[in-house]
Amino acid sequence: MLKIDNLHAEVDGAGGKKAILKGLSLEVPAGEVHAIMGPNGAGKSTLANVLGGKPGYEVTQGSVAFKGEDLFDLDPHERAATGLFLGFQYPVEIPGVSNVQFLREALNSQRKYRGEEALSGGEFLKLAKDKAALLKMDMEMLKRQVNVGFSGGEKKRAEMVQMGILDPSFAVLDETDSGLDIDALRIVGEGINSIMRSGDKGVLLITHYQRLLDVVKPDRVSVLAGGRIVQTGGPELALRLEAEGYDAVMAEAAA
Amino acid sequence: MTENVDLQTHDPEMDADAKAAAAANAGEYEHGWSSDIETEFAEKGLTEDTVRFISGKKGEPEWMLDWRLKAFRLWQDMEEPDWAKVGYPKIDYQDAYYYAAPTKKIELDSLDDLDPEIKRVYDKLGIPLGEQEVLAGVKGAKKVAVDAVFDSVSVATSFREELMRAGVIFRSISEAIKEYPELVKKWLGRVVPTRDNYFACLNAAVFSDGTFVYVPEGVRCPMELSTYFRINAENTGQFERTLIIAEKGAYVSYLEGCTAPMRDENQLHAAVVELVAMEDAEIKYSTVQNWYPGNSEGVGGIYNFVTKRGLCQGDRSKISWTQVETGSAVTWKYPSCVLNGENSVGEFYSVAVTNNYQQADTGTKMIHNGKGSRSTIISKGISAGKSNNTYRGLVRVGPKAEGVRNFTQCDSLLLGDECGAHTVPYIEVKNPGAQIEHEATTSKISDEQLFYAMQRGLDEEEAVALIVNGFAKDVLKELPMEFAVEAQKLLAISLEGSVG
Numbered sequence: 001m002l003k004i005d006n007l008h009a010e011v012d013g014a015g016g017k018k019a020i021l022k023g024l025s026l027e028v029p030a031g032e033v034h035a036i037m038g039p040n041g042a043g044k045s046t047l048a049n050v051l052g053g054k055p056g057y058e059v060t061q062g063s064v065a066f067k068g069e070d071l072f073d074l075d076p077h078e079r080a081a082t083g084l085f086l087g088f089q090y091p092v093e094i095p096g097v098s099n100v101q102f103l104r105e106a107l108n109s110q111r112k113y114r115g116e117e118a119l120s121g122g123e124f125l126k127l128a129k130d131k132a133a134l135l136k137m138d139m140e141m142l143k144r145q146v147n148v149g150f151s152g153g154e155k156k157r158a159e160m161v162q163m164g165i166l167d168p169s170f171a172v173l174d175e176t177d178s179g180l181d182i183d184a185l186r187i188v189g190e191g192i193n194s195i196m197r198s199g200d201k202g203v204l205l206i207t208h209y210q211r212l213l214d215v216v217k218p219d220r221v222s223v224l225a226g227g228r229i230v231q232t233g234g235p236e237l238a239l240r241l242e243a244e245g246y247d248a249v250m251a252e253a254a255a
Numbered sequence: 256m257t258e259n260v261d262l263q264t265h266d267p268e269m270d271a272d273a274k275a276a277a278a279a280n281a282g283e284y285e286h287g288w289s290s291d292i293e294t295e296f297a298e299k300g301l302t303e304d305t306v307r308f309i310s311g312k313k314g315e316p317e318w319m320l321d322w323r324l325k326a327f328r329l330w331q332d333m334e335e336p337d338w339a340k341v342g343y344p345k346i347d348y349q350d351a352y353y354y355a356a357p358t359k360k361i362e363l364d365s366l367d368d369l370d371p372e373i374k375r376v377y378d379k380l381g382i383p384l385g386e387q388e389v390l391a392g393v394k395g396a397k398k399v400a401v402d403a404v405f406d407s408v409s410v411a412t413s414f415r416e417e418l419m420r421a422g423v424i425f426r427s428i429s430e431a432i433k434e435y436p437e438l439v440k441k442w443l444g445r446v447v448p449t450r451d452n453y454f455a456c457l458n459a460a461v462f463s464d465g466t467f468v469y470v471p472e473g474v475r476c477p478m479e480l481s482t483y484f485r486i487n488a489e490n491t492g493q494f495e496r497t498l499i500i501a502e503k504g505a506y507v508s509y510l511e512g513c514t515a516p517m518r519d520e521n522q523l524h525a526a527v528v529e530l531v532a533m534e535d536a537e538i539k540y541s542t543v544q545n546w547y548p549g550n551s552e553g554v555g556g557i558y559n560f561v562t563k564r565g566l567c568q569g570d571r572s573k574i575s576w577t578q579v580e581t582g583s584a585v586t587w588k589y590p591s592c593v594l595n596g597e598n599s600v601g602e603f604y605s606v607a608v609t610n611n612y613q614q615a616d617t618g619t620k621m622i623h624n625g626k627g628s629r630s631t632i633i634s635k636g637i638s639a640g641k642s643n644n645t646y647r648g649l650v651r652v653g654p655k656a657e658g659v660r661n662f663t664q665c666d667s668l669l670l671g672d673e674c675g676a677h678t679v680p681y682i683e684v685k686n687p688g689a690q691i692e693h694e695a696t697t698s699k700i701s702d703e704q705l706f707y708a709m710q711r712g713l714d715e716e717e718a719v720a721l722i723v724n725g726f727a728k729d730v731l732k733e734l735p736m737e738f739a740v741e742a743q744k745l746l747a748i749s750l751e752g753s754v755g
Contacts, residue, residue: 054706076709077718085710092707096725105721106711113712145725166711 007062022227038224048174052086081113083169094146131164152179160191177212189215210242326459339616424469431467446529454560465496470505481510495526501536534569546582553612556584563590567599575602591620594628609642618648638674639753720747
């Protein structure tokens with residue numbers, strides 16, 4: 001479903017361009033939840049941003065195929081309409097725009113791109129209600145402005161509601177678990193399971209901690225360090241990382 | 256750096272036609288301006304004779320002509336103001352037409368002949384075809400469009416009848432001068448005196464036409480009054496004069512302008528609007544202004560010098576201005592409220608968008624004379640391209656006005672880094688009991704916001720539109736419903752191509 005091949009990418013920084021991804025290869029087939037773990041500065045967020053198409057990142061080498069298409073041929077909104085969802089580590093505020101308005105416009109833009117009929121206001125509200133209930137968010141929250149005045153946990157839950165409504169085929173979730181308390185973590189984790197656990201969907205779950213993986217049991221786990229995937233294994237790899245730390249596990253892998 | 260500018264976005268051939276026609280008319284002129292003159296325009300330039308021509312053409316009574324002439328003489332001794340943060344070539348007032356300029360819209364055979372760019376904007380705004388034909392000046396479109404827009408003339412007439420039954424007078428100002436001279440005499444120039452400022456004075460001398468509304472005591476006007484529904488709507492754009500009076504306990508909501516791009520051959524526009532609200536009366540005045548802003552290089556475009564003022568004369572009266580300003584090359588406009596009545600209320604809600612080389616210097620004045628009077632000012636300036644957008648506002652509290660409150664919020668949003676946003680608040684308080692609050696913010700549409708919205712599926716244009724409309728929401732929600740939707744689309748169109 002998502003095939004990353006020898007990806008090299010640079011980011012614009014204060015001191016000029018800096019190479020972050022250095023030959024990253026990874027494949028996530030449909031039906032798989034693939035967790036990416038790794039130390040700070042390894043390139044996890046860069047990977048998410050490059051996949052989403054954020055300005056300021058330059059791909060210098062390599063390719064990404066998404067559902068058979070060259071991802072880099074598509075603008076960010078076209079990637080979204082093709083089914084790619086990026087869960088943000090720091091969701092952005094859009095003052096004066098309600099979540100309902102934002103998501104309805106976004107969904108209808110996606111549908112238009114795919115040649116589908118736009119949803120009416122009523123149809124959309126029903127969909128939004130269902131998804132919000134799933135994540136135990138009330139509709140009042142959806143009527144509030146996008147991320148304005150939301151706590152960290154609310155923002156992440158709102159990201160999950162957005163994912164539920166937009167119903168992507170592939171989600172890249174960038175530290176969706178950061179800033180969540182135990183209850184919120186469970187809600188978000190169960191949200192990921194109910195929205196994305198499906199034979200025709202895939203997830204790239206970027207996280208620091210095992211605790212989210214206790215809820216969203218990954219099929220495979222990869223370690224990203226120094227801009228490359230240095231090790232891939234089953235769910236037990238995440239447990240070992242948690243127990244022994246990156247250094248120990250990576251040293252063993254290098255040996 | 257003064258360079259004379261021709262006030263017409265003209266076609267030399269049409270100028271020649273104009274001269275010929277004016278010359279042909281000269282004989283008639285000698286005989287004292289009979290009102291049945293066939294000529295539709297005065298010769299270029301502004302003299303007492305021009306003023307007489309206009310007044311005569313309209314068949315105005317003597318007192319109106321005298322009023323105009325007095326204004327003209329005053330105007331000759333006045334200086335054009337230069338304090339606004341706008342720059343434009345020096346205007347040659349003798350090189351303009353002041354009455355029904357002959358450079359009328361070119362007639363098109365069909366919409367296929369319309370500039371595709373304009374056609375695209377019409378389509379984007381969702382304007383029905385019949386209405387597009389009228390706006391574009393397609394031959395013979397008038398009747399069709401009257402049908403399309405108003406669903407036949409009889410509907411327009413029935414609106415008029417309904418208003419009559421309610422006792423509301425809704426006329427062109429020219430009609431009102433003849434039909435209701437006492438009312439006009441009583442109020443014309445009372446809120447904006449002739450000598451108020453250079454452009455208002457010019458307007459008083461040469462105003463072409465405009466609207467007159469009178470809502471009698473205790474009457475709630477049964478519909479939104481809109482310039483759309485005015486029968487005599489042609490040729491009123493240049494020096495428009497509007498007078499609205501709401502008697503004790505009356506209510507009226509008036510809608511001015513059009514979201515469709517308005518082109519006009521006359522570059523100089525100087526309108527005057529006067530509102531009067533008596534005890535417990537309320538006037539809501541909404542404007543969408545989309546005059547031609549000039550091209551992307553800053554060539555052409557309308558100069559819009561407008562004086563709008565409302566007088567809250569009675570206790571508990573209320574006047575509310577809402578404006579969405581997206582057009583014109585230069586905008587100079589400060590819809591104001593003079594709050595004389597006790598506990599009277601003034602409101603000003605404004606969205607001003609400038610793109611390319613547009614310049615807007617706009618804001619309001621809230622003059623608090625009445626005890627317990629309150630005012631709210633919400634101004635949202637959006638600048639893009641190489642444009643300049645200035646909020647200029649005055650809040651004045653007189654010495655006897657106890658318990659006055661004002662809240663002002665001025666927000667500026669920048670797109671790109673070549674545009675300017677400026678906030679110039681003046682606060683003059685002569686009563687220590689006044690509560691004045693002023694908040695101002697300046698922000699940019701960030702790459703983060705754009706990327707976030709695009710990652711959810713919006714293309715860049717849609718993303719900008721969404722963010723901008725969110726920014727302007729507090730003002731847009733003050734517009735009448737059907738207007739608000741069009742205004743949202745208009746904001747998006749005005750900012751096309753300003754990002755990326």
